[in-house]
Amino acid sequence: MTFRFFIFLLLFSPLVGFAQQAPNSFSLQEAIDFALENNRKAVNAQWDIEAAKAQKWETTATGLPQVSAAVDYQNFLKQQVQVIPAEFFGGTPGEFTEVVFGTKQSMNATATLSQKIFDGSYLVALQSAKVFLDISKNAKTKTDLEVRKGVINAYGNVLLAAESVQILQRNLEVLQKNLDETTKIFENGLEEEESVEQLQITLAGVESNLKNVSRMKTLAHQMLNMTLGLEINRPTVLTDNLERLTQEHISLGLLETQADVENTIDYQIAENDKISKELLLKLEKSKALPTLNAFINGGYSAFSDDFTFFDKDQTWFGSSLFGVSLNVPIFSSGMRSAATQRAKINLEKAEIDLIDKEQSIQFEIASAKSDYQFAIEDYDNKKQNLRLAERIEEKNQTKFFEGISSSFELRQAQTQLYAAQQEFLQAMLDVINAKAELETALNTVQLNNQ
Numbered sequence: 001m002t003f004r005f006f007i008f009l010l011l012f013s014p015l016v017g018f019a020q021q022a023p024n025s026f027s028l029q030e031a032i033d034f035a036l037e038n039n040r041k042a043v044n045a046q047w048d049i050e051a052a053k054a055q056k057w058e059t060t061a062t063g064l065p066q067v068s069a070a071v072d073y074q075n076f077l078k079q080q081v082q083v084i085p086a087e088f089f090g091g092t093p094g095e096f097t098e099v100v101f102g103t104k105q106s107m108n109a110t111a112t113l114s115q116k117i118f119d120g121s122y123l124v125a126l127q128s129a130k131v132f133l134d135i136s137k138n139a140k141t142k143t144d145l146e147v148r149k150g151v152i153n154a155y156g157n158v159l160l161a162a163e164s165v166q167i168l169q170r171n172l173e174v175l176q177k178n179l180d181e182t183t184k185i186f187e188n189g190l191e192e193e194e195s196v197e198q199l200q201i202t203l204a205g206v207e208s209n210l211k212n213v214s215r216m217k218t219l220a221h222q223m224l225n226m227t228l229g230l231e232i233n234r235p236t237v238l239t240d241n242l243e244r245l246t247q248e249h250i251s252l253g254l255l256e257t258q259a260d261v262e263n264t265i266d267y268q269i270a271e272n273d274k275i276s277k278e279l280l281l282k283l284e285k286s287k288a289l290p291t292l293n294a295f296i297n298g299g300y301s302a303f304s305d306d307f308t309f310f311d312k313d314q315t316w317f318g319s320s321l322f323g324v325s326l327n328v329p330i331f332s333s334g335m336r337s338a339a340t341q342r343a344k345i346n347l348e349k350a351e352i353d354l355i356d357k358e359q360s361i362q363f364e365i366a367s368a369k370s371d372y373q374f375a376i377e378d379y380d381n382k383k384q385n386l387r388l389a390e391r392i393e394e395k396n397q398t399k400f401f402e403g404i405s406s407s408f409e410l411r412q413a414q415t416q417l418y419a420a421q422q423e424f425l426q427a428m429l430d431v432i433n434a435k436a437e438l439e440t441a442l443n444t445v446q447l448n449n450q
Contacts, residue, residue: 025237028155028245031228035151036144038229045136045143052136056129063122065115072108073309079104103303110299117294117324120286128279135272142265145440147227152436154224156429159242161217167421168210175203175414178397182407195400195407202411206418246428249435250376257442259365261358264443270357277350281343287336290328297321361441368438375427375434382420382427389413389420 026034036042079100086095116122179199185191222232230236261267298320302309329336396413399405439445 024235025239026155026228027239028152031155031224031238032148032151035147035228039147039227040229041143042140042147043229045140049133049136049140052129052133056133059125059129062125063116063119065113067111067113069111070109072110073105074107075105075307104305105307105309106301106303107309108299108301110297112295112297114293114295117292118289119291119293120289121283121291124279124283124286127282128276131272131275131279135269135276138265138269138272142269145265145443145445148445149436149440150227151224153433154220154227155238155240156242156245156432157220158217158224158238159240159245160425160429161213161220162238163242163425164213164422165210165217167425168206168213171414171418171421172203172206172210175199175206179203181401192407198407198411202414209418242425242428246379246431249432250379251435252376254435254438254442254444255369255373257444259362259442261361261365264361264441266361267354267357270354274347274350274354277343277347281340281347284336284340284343287339288329290326292327293325295323295325297323365438365441368434368441372431372434372438375430379424379427379431382424386420386424389417393417 079102081098081100083096083098085091085093086097087093089097091097179196182191182195182199186193186196221236225232225234225236228236262271298318300316300318302314302316304314308314393413393416396405396410400407400410
C-alpha cells in the first residue's frame with residue numbers, strides 16, 4: 001500500500017504543484033505578471049528566443065572544425081575479371097589471359113578533419129543569426145505588450161460584467177417593489193392598469209438584461225482565464241474594482257509624453273526587416289567571392305579473401321592526406337547579377353516600409369492620445385449624467401406615487417437611468433483600455449522580462 005501511494009505522489013505531484021503555484025485571486029498587476037509567465041503565446045515567444053539562440057550557435061558551428069569518421073566494408077559477390085596480353089606471362093603473343101585483381105573483401109576506416117578558411121556567405125550567416133535572435137527578442141516584447149493589453153481588457157470586462165450584474169439586481173429589486181406597491185394601489189382602484197403594465201414591461205426588460213449580463217460575466221471570466229494561461233473554467237477572484245482602477249488609470253501627464261518613435265517595438269521590428277534585407281544583399285554579393293576550405297584525412301585499409309578483419313594477425317595499411325580546396329566563381333550567365341539586383345530592390349522596399357512605419361507609428365500615437373483624452377472627458381461627462389439621471393428617476397418615482405406624473409414618465413426616467421448606468425460603466429472601462437492602448441503605442445511599459 002505504501003509503495004502504491006508513493007507512485008501516486010510521483011505521478012500527480014506536478015499537477016498538485018501547479019495548482020499550488022497558480023493563485024486563485026488576482027489584482028490587475030498580479031494578473032499581468034502571471035500572464036507574462038503563463039500565457040501560451042508568451043511562452044511560445046520565449047521558446048522562439050531559445051530556438052534562435054540554438055540556431056545562432058548552429059550557424060557559428062558550421063565555421064568551426066568538423067570531424068567525421070567512416071567505416072566501409074566491401075564484399076565482391078563476384079569479382080570483376082580483367083584480360084591482359086598472355087605474352088606478359090610468357091604466353092603466346094596475340095592471346096589474352098583472364099585475371100582478377102585484388103581480394104574479394106576489403107575494409108576501410110577513415111577520419112576527416114575539415115575547416116573553412118574563407119567563405120563570405122558564412123560571415124553573412126553569422127550576422128544573420130544575430131539579427132534573427134534580435135527579431136525573436138523583439139517579437140517576444142511585442143507579444144508581451146499585446147498580452148498585457150489583452151489582460152487589461154479581459155480583466156476590465158470581468159469587472160464591467162460584475163458591476164452590471166450588481167446594478168441590474170438592485171434595479172430589479174426596486175422595480176419589483178414599485179410593481180408590488182402599484183399593483184396594490186391598482187387593486188384598491190386608485191391607479192390605472194396601464195401603470196402596472198408599464199412597470200411589468202420595464203421589469204421584464206431588466207430581467208432579460210440581467211440574464212444576458214450573467215452569461216456575459218461567465219464568458220468574460222473564461223476569456224480572462226485563457227489570457228492568463230489558466231484552464232478556461234478555473235474559478236478566479238479579482239481583487240480590484242472598476243472605479244478604483246479607473247482613477248488609477250487617469251494620468252494627464254501621459255498625454256504630454258513625447259513620442260520616441262525609434263524606441264517603439266513596431267519601429268524596431270521594421271528596422272530588423274531592413275537589416276535582414278541588407279544582409280540578404282550582402283549574401284548575394286558574397287556568392288561572387290572565392291571560397292577556401294582545408295581538410296586532413298587519415299585512415300587504415302585491410303584486404304582479405306575471407307572475413308578476417310578482426311583477427312590479430314590481420315594487416316592494416318595506413319594512409320593520410322592533406323588538401324586545400326579553392327572554388328572561384330567565374331561566370332554564371334548573369335544569375336548572380338540578377339539575384340543581387342533583386343536583393344537591392346527588396347532592400348529599397350524595406351527602407352520605404354521603415355519610413356512608412358515611422359509615419360504610421362506617429363499617427364497611431366497621436367490617435368491613441370486623442371482616444372485617451374476623449375475617454376477621460378467622456379468619463380467625467382457620463383459620471384455627471386448618471387447623477388442627473390439618478391435625481392430625475394428619484395423625482396419621477398416620488399411624483400408617480402404622489403399621483404403627479406404618469407407611469408409612462410416614470411418608465412422613461414427609469415430607462416434613462418439604466419442607460420446612464422451602463423454608459424458610466426463603459427466609460428470607466430474605456431479609460432482603462434485607452435490608457436493601455438496608449439502605453440502600448442508609446443512602448444513606455446516596463447515588462448518584467450526586460
